[in-house]
Amino acid sequence: MRQVDLNLEVPYSVRIGHGILHEISLPHRKVAVLADGAVAETYGNTVAVALSAGGSDARVYSLPPGEDAKAVSVYEGLLSTLARDGLTRDSAVVSVGGGAASDLAGFVAATYLRGIAFYTVPTTLLAMVDAAVGGKTGVNLPEGKNLAGAFHQPRGVWADLDTLATLPDRVFREGTAEVFKHGLLANPGICRDVLAPLFGPNYPGLEATVEAAVRVKAEVVARDPFEKGERAYLNFGHTLAHAFEAFTHREIPHGEAVAYGMHYAAHLSYLEGGTDLSNLTRAFLTYQRPRPLPPLDLADLLPYMARDKKADDEGLRFVLLRGMAQPYLARVGADTIERAWTAFQKDLPALAAEAVG
């Protein structure tokens, strides 16, 4: 087992290893296990059994699978349920599942009785290296993703790599986008790992790769927990990704949208004078094989991009790379946004052909 410590005001640890689900024990009498519907009966129950063995009164609540959990109606229903079931300020919420489960469960924990203890058990690669670590929680609105939410740090994270073996191959590959992103932002070795021929749930170096990717995030979050500055770098590729997700009504899942978004951001970075990293983001797209994008005009996407949380009263901002591991935040002119879009679109047919071939 490996461990990454987050040195925040209230510090906590991310444990990464095989079979660690069975070891979970918490100092709370009542624990609500909020589990993605797809894993409630498997990992959700495993966690509840471990908690009960440790003396907690643990109960599993099944969430709508995936992103459907992040609805205000689901949030409201859960708050009522926890109240009826008598959870107090001393009780805890544990999320089991992907990023959607931890976002939703974290927002429930952040706001139930103005905040109770929260723990996460990520069961997707994406959640392990991103959503489950760092305390961002939230729900979606019809107007966009994560428009309501709170910062609420978990008090502990258990990333059991055994859970990755049961993920559909496409979902595993989807999650590698956030791993790759952490490589681009701070650690080129991670990018080499992800593009290695044998990379997958059974990759011998997986535990080390996940640890390295979590460490990138942990260090940024510890320096800037409330995203006043450098934490925004973790949104590399996300401005366009969120627009793709919203515009396609989430037909393009988050990790695939981020893969496209990173490739676009690489073009943008190059046009703004940075090293050309588009070969690397293109190689990642070839590995990940995201769903093809529907025909899209930039004009369709701009309103969604303007709702990005990095936008301020002065307009749109993007995370760019001067070179490998050299992120910065910048306003970009409308003509550059358009030229990068043209370059990005030119690459799409070749990618589609490779995916088929």
Place this chain on the structure above:
Amino acid sequence: MRQVDLNLEVPYSVRIGHGILHEISLPHRKVAVLADGAVAETYGNTVAVALSAGGSDARVYSLPPGEDAKAVSVYEGLLSTLARDGLTRDSAVVSVGGGAASDLAGFVAATYLRGIAFYTVPTTLLAMVDAAVGGKTGVNLPEGKNLAGAFHQPRGVWADLDTLATLPDRVFREGTAEVFKHGLLANPGICRDVLAPLFGPNYPGLEATVEAAVRVKAEVVARDPFEKGERAYLNFGHTLAHAFEAFTHREIPHGEAVAYGMHYAAHLSYLEGGTDLSNLTRAFLTYQRPRPLPPLDLADLLPYMARDKKADDEGLRFVLLRGMAQPYLARVGADTIERAWTAFQKDLPALAAEAVG
């Protein structure tokens, strides 16, 4: 004008005076003024005009009057509206109205884009000395009041005493409950003021009384912003009050429920060995003239009391007084809860007769 400073991590001031609504100016380009429907066209517009004069793009959003604003559906609708109207992380929310307006608007500000700037303009006595100061925000669930919420401090509070002159007399008297409570907790002079023959919106010493009551709260909040300890004292009388409100579907408004709740808590305090302060809380009930309580059994109220946020996994806790200005927090046995209830109920017919007479 008087000013009370809250010495929190991010300090802010409560301004108390006459006509200060017209002086509001904020360093934000976009400002959403969330105003109670009863005052949106009057004080809401006054605030928006002042903000616009200061260079902000201010828009008034009218809330359902009173406690009806604190519904999850209202909360959700406002988040969507702010997103559609293009509010960014640099924008601000200003609440105008009573405690319900600031609770709801504060929760919107706490969670929109994971938190934006918040300011309050309380226009009831209750909100001036309690809800608008201290950063507690929240909405109600069918299961109870304020079960969802967050701590989100305002960055500034403007208490314009001119707004109190337009309150219905009963609403003014309702608000005096929280003023009186702050007197019981920390400053006997406040209790004397409230029970003075001329006390009302035109009482010559009102500005000083409001300042003193705000100061009691400000000092407690500065020492314990997240209610880990002594801040719970501010809930004196509130355990039973919340149960009254919930059980009567809020037919008994908050300030009147608190007046009853304080009288009950005075009986409880005496039974637990404290000075008998029930004459004082009874005198306050005679002054305030709350609506009569419907016939109630203690058994009906206990489930609501158990949902109180002070409850923990060990059971019910109450704020009690050893004597004037000597609050403490204690578990109370079921028999004492019952004996205090009997004593409390004995006082009710006499109070009702006085109110009629």
